[in-house]
Amino acid sequence: MAGVWPVAEIRAAEDRVRAGLPEGSLMARAARAIAVQARAMLGFGYGARVLLLVGSGDNGADALYAGAQLARRGIAVQAVAADPARVDGAALAALRRAGGRLIPLERAGDADLIVDGLLGIGASGPLRGALVPLVRHASDSPAPVLAIDLPSGVDPDTGAVAGPAVRADVTVCMGALKPGLLVGAGRLHAGRLLVVDLGLHAELAGLTELAQPMIRRLDEDEIAAALLEPGPDDDKYTRGVVGVAAGSQAYPGAAQLCVGSARLGGVGAVRYAGHAAHEVVRRWPEVLVTETVAEAGRVQAWVVGPGLGSTSDAVKSLRGVLGSDVPAVVDADGLNLLVERRQLLSDRGAATVLTPHDREFERLFGPVGTDRIAAARRAAAESGAVVLLKGYATVVAEPDGHCYLNPTGTAALATAGSGDVLAGLTGSLLAAGIQPGLAAATAAYLHGAAGARAAQDGPVVASDLLPALRAELAALTT
Numbered sequence: 257m258a259g260v261w262p263v264a265e266i267r268a269a270e271d272r273v274r275a276g277l278p279e280g281s282l283m284a285r286a287a288r289a290i291a292v293q294a295r296a297m298l299g300f301g302y303g304a305r306v307l308l309l310v311g312s313g314d315n316g317a318d319a320l321y322a323g324a325q326l327a328r329r330g331i332a333v334q335a336v337a338a339d340p341a342r343v344d345g346a347a348l349a350a351l352r353r354a355g356g357r358l359i360p361l362e363r364a365g366d367a368d369l370i371v372d373g374l375l376g377i378g379a380s381g382p383l384r385g386a387l388v389p390l391v392r393h394a395s396d397s398p399a400p401v402l403a404i405d406l407p408s409g410v411d412p413d414t415g416a417v418a419g420p421a422v423r424a425d426v427t428v429c430m431g432a433l434k435p436g437l438l439v440g441a442g443r444l445h446a447g448r449l450l451v452v453d454l455g456l457h458a459e460l461a462g463l464t465e466l467a468q469p470m471i472r473r474l475d476e477d478e479i480a481a482a483l484l485e486p487g488p489d490d491d492k493y494t495r496g497v498v499g500v501a502a503g504s505q506a507y508p509g510a511a512q513l514c515v516g517s518a519r520l521g522g523v524g525a526v527r528y529a530g531h532a533a534h535e536v537v538r539r540w541p542e543v544l545v546t547e548t549v550a551e552a553g554r555v556q557a558w559v560v561g562p563g564l565g566s567t568s569d570a571v572k573s574l575r576g577v578l579g580s581d582v583p584a585v586v587d588a589d590g591l592n593l594l595v596e597r598r599q600l601l602s603d604r605g606a607a608t609v610l611t612p613h614d615r616e617f618e619r620l621f622g623p624v625g626t627d628r629i630a631a632a633r634r635a636a637a638e639s640g641a642v643v644l645l646k647g648y649a650t651v652v653a654e655p656d657g658h659c660y661l662n663p664t665g666t667a668a669l670a671t672a673g674s675g676d677v678l679a680g681l682t683g684s685l686l687a688a689g690i691q692p693g694l695a696a697a698t699a700a701y702l703h704g705a706a707g708a709r710a711a712q713d714g715p716v717v718a719s720d721l722l723p724a725l726r727a728e729l730a731a732l733t734t
């Protein structure tokens with residue numbers, strides 16, 4: 257598990273660590289790690305050309321010290337400063353002693369690697385002044401880009417990109433993950449992430465005095481551990497039964513997709529309740545079908561909403577599910593019906609997971625804005641539900657403020673029916689007994705990984721996600 261830390265907490269931990277170490281030693285470690293990664297990206301040494309983009313803070317100093325190490329290895333290092341009058345003097349002197357040079361942008365030659373040391377966690381607001389042409393230069397160059405700590409132009413806490421921003425191939429992150437590397441546009445700009453251990457984690461854990469960091473990124477091992485494998489004594493009821501109230505005469509496909517993924521999350525059986533029963537059974541003969549939620553019998557969790565429509569029967573299904581005493585996932589039309597029926601949520605005793613995309617979120621909770629983590633947390637606190645805010649990097653927030661940032665996913669998942677698959681899978685993980693926040697985060701992870709797997713074979717449609725999900729689950733649990 258990786259903790260993800262807001263800038264204020266990273267600063268506080270950094271101050272404590274720094275206090276116990278000789279002056280400059282953290283920066284020396286940072287520079288060493290950057291130089292090692294730069295050489296790995298260059299693939300060769302002598303004669304290679306590196307261009308450093310240097311800002312006026314410590315991010316720029318990191319770049320200059322790393323550049324000095326590269327220059328000592330025979331690499332031709334040029335540095336361009338956003339403001340030559342404000343670069344770190346000692347770091348520039350170190351670069352010069354090693355043979356590197358500070359030059360104006362107009363004289364920068366072709367480079368084999370660009371190092372972005374313009375802004376790190378000291379960034380605030382959109383890029384100003386002289387930084388803009390430097391970022392443009394990096395975008396226009398064919399050279400790969402290594403960003404130090406954070407791609408410049410990305411907000412460290414939210415991942416928002418409000419103007420020009422560096423698009424990195426690799427980001428060497430100092431000390432601890434920041435939210436901006438994992439969420440919003442920042443995830444796209446960061447490229448491959450490497451974290452340099454600067455000894456901050458013990459301090460960060462101590463600072464919060466929490467068993468878990470408030471924001472986490474799940475890794476593959478945790479996902480595998482969350483997927484409870486059935487034991488030899490399990491029957492279809494001990495493994496959990498999930499109910500699906502989705503689809504309608506107009507949208508039977510949503511029911512098929514939602515049921516299709518609900519079958520895969522480790523449950524013993526799926527019950528379907530709705531007007532697409534005929535289509536569901538034709539596609540999935542093992543599913544137990546009824547017309548209404550009331551007739552469906554006992555389940556351990558429900559999914560309600562995909563393709564449900566807005567008829568009086570749709571409202572009945574929603575009421576039936578939310579009136580039950582088992583966990584429920586509400587998606588799509590279910591979310592839209594909730595807008596006028598919020599008391600259905602507040603009256604609930606069991607857990608609820610809401611899975612909105614941005615427009616559905618806005619109808620229920622107001623605009624998402626640029627801080628997706630804050631938006632999901634606000635909605636979770638307000639509704640008392642786990643909120644899974646879909647996006648290129650999905651955010652799952654629990655009512656007490658704990659969050660998961662999903663590391664998997666691809667733009668290929670933005671396709672019709674993809675959300676039906678995610679909702680069904682989330683419901684079956686809930687029915688299998690996984691805690692609501694973890695179930696939602698696990699479903700987002702598997703859905704994203706399945707999307708990436710399916711995309712390897714060409715353009716993805718939602719039906720392709722079902723075999724890809726099976727393959728993903730098999731790869732994780734065997």
Ligand SMILES: NC(=O)C1=CN([C@@H]2O[C@H](COP(=O)(O)OP(=O)(O)OC[C@H]3O[C@@H](n4cnc5c(N)ncnc54)[C@H](OP(=O)(O)O)[C@@H]3O)[C@@H](O)[C@H]2O)[C@@H](O)CC1
Pocket residue numbers: 266270282283286311312313314315316318374375376377378379380381382383384385387404405406430431454456
């Ligand atoms: N974490 C750790 O343990 C370690 C961290 N280390 C490193 O330190 C970095 C943080 O350094 P930092 O605090 O000096 O801030 P940094 O990001 O260089 O920027 C400050 C400058 O940017 C400017 N500026 C701000 N916004 C701007 C904008 N939108 N557009 C234009 N300019 C803008 C701002 O200008 P001002 O507002 O003052 O006019 C100021 O001059 C961190 O990311 C990591 O690389 C490692 O060395 C070792 C251990």
Ligand SMILES: [K+]
Pocket residue numbers: 315372373374375376403404405406407408
């Ligand atoms: K940077």
